[in-house]
C-alpha cells in the first residue's frame with residue numbers, strides 16, 4: 001500500500017495563488033464561446049466558407065444529434081491546419097489495455113455483488129518506471145452499468161500513472177470523462193487548448209475530443225467517471241433560488257492553442273466500445289487555430305463550491321451537494337451525479353450529524369481527495385474508494401457512531417463545528433453497477449470492510465417486559481428532547 005498525503009491544502013486564497021496557472025481560460029458553463037490563437041483565423045458570419053481564413057479546414061464536432069432540441073444541442077466548429085480524417089487506418093492497439101470496459105453485460109468481465117466494497121489507495125508507480133504508465137495505460141475500470149454501444153450507462157475508472165503521454169493523443173468515442181485527480185497535477189492538451197488541473201479541481205473531457213495528458217509534477221492518480229449517451233449539466237436549484245452550489249462562471253474552458261510541427265508516427269488512441277484502437281498520422285491533432293461553439297472541455301475548482309445545508313436540525317440528503325449531474329429520461333433520476341462533501345459548518349441541533357444509516361435505490365461509489373471522511377474514522381484513505389450498490393446497507397463505522405453518541409448531552413454536540421481539511425466525493429447512479437473481476441480480486445481490496453460495522457451494539461433501553469434499562473455504559477435512554485423549546489419559539 002502506498003502512503004499518501006492526508007494534509008489539507010493551504011487556505012483558499014493561498015491555494016488559488018499556488019494553483020494559478022499560466023493558461024488563459026473562458027469562464028462559464030453551457031456558453032457559446034469563441035477563441036482564436038491567431039487574430040482573424042475564425043470565419044466571420046458563417047461556419048463553412050468556401051475558403052476558411054489562413055487556409056484552415058473547417059470541421060464540426062457534434063456532441064448531440066443534429067436534431068437535438070436547441071437547449072440541449074452541443075457542437076463546436078474547429079478551424080484546423082489539417083482535418084482529423086487525415087490518418088492511416090485504425091488497428092486494435094498493441095498492447096491492448098485489457099482492463100477497460102465499455103459494456104457491462106459480459107459476466108466474464110464484471111459481476112454483480114451486493115457486498116459493501118472498499119479499496120485501499122492503489123500504489124503510485126515510481127517516478128521513474130518501470131512500469132512506465134501513461135494516462136491511457138494507467139487507466140482501469142472498476143465498475144459500471146449499461147453499454148457504450150447502446151448509448152446508455154456509465155463506467156467508473158481509476159488511474160495511476162507516472163509518465164506523460166508522448167507522441168500520442170487519446171480520444172474517447174464512448175462517452176464523457178469527468179476526471180478527479182487525487183494526487184499529482186494533470187496538464188491536459190485538448191483540441192480547444194490547454195488546461196492545468198490540480199487535485200481539488202475536476203475536469204470534463206466530452207466524448208470525441210482528442211486530448212493528451214502530461215504529468216508536470218510526477219506520478220498522478222485519481223478517479224474517472226464516464227457517461228454514455230448523456231452530458232453533464234448543473235443541477236436545478238429548486239427552492240434554493242438562483243444562486244448557490246456550483247456557479248456557472250467558475251467553470252473554465254481553454255483558449256485556442258495549436259502546434260504545426262511535422263510529427264511522423266503521431267498516434268491517435270481511440271477508445272471505441274471499451275477497446276483501444278490506434279491510427280497514425282504525421283501531424284499533431286492539436287492543430288486547431290480557432291474554434292467556436294458550446295461543446296467544450298472544462299475544469300472546475302471544487303473550493304469554489306458554495307455548500308447549502310440544514311441550519312436547525314437533521315442531516316440533509318447528499319444531493320444538496322451535487323456539483324454536476326447527467327440526467328436520464330426520468331425527471332430527477334440521474335445517470336450519474338457528481339456530489340462532494342466539502343469543508344463546511346455543521347450546525348444542526350439535537351441531530352446525529354454524520355451521515356445516517358441507509359439503503360438507497362441508487363448506487364454510490366465514493367472517493368477521497370484529501371483528509372478524513374465524516375462517516376469513516378478508519379480505513380477510508382485518500383486515493384481509496386468504496387462502493388455501496390443498490391439497497392446495500394451502509395453508514396458510519398462503529399468508531400464514528402460511538403464517538404458521536406459519547407458526546408450525548410454535551411454542549412459540544414449542539415455547538416457549531418467546522419469540518420476542515422476534508423474533501424470526499426460520490427459518483428451516484430440510478431443504474432446498478434457490475435464490478436470488474438480485477439477490482440474484486442485486487443490486493444488493494446479491503447476484505448475486512450464489513451468489520452467496521454460489526455461492532456455496532458444495541459443501545460436499546462427497554463427489556464422484553466417493556467421496562468426501561470440502562471445500557472452497559474450507563475446511558476439511560478436515546479429519547480432526548482433537547483431543541484424542542486427552540487422549535488416553538
Ligand SMILES: O=C(O)Cc1cc(O)ccc1O
Nearest residue numbers: 317318355356364375394426
Ligand atoms: O453513504 C455515504 O457516505 C454518502 C452519503 C452521505 C450523506 O451525508 C448522506 C447520505 C449518503 O449516502
Ligand SMILES: [Fe+2]
Nearest residue numbers: 358364388394
Ligand atoms: Fe450512502
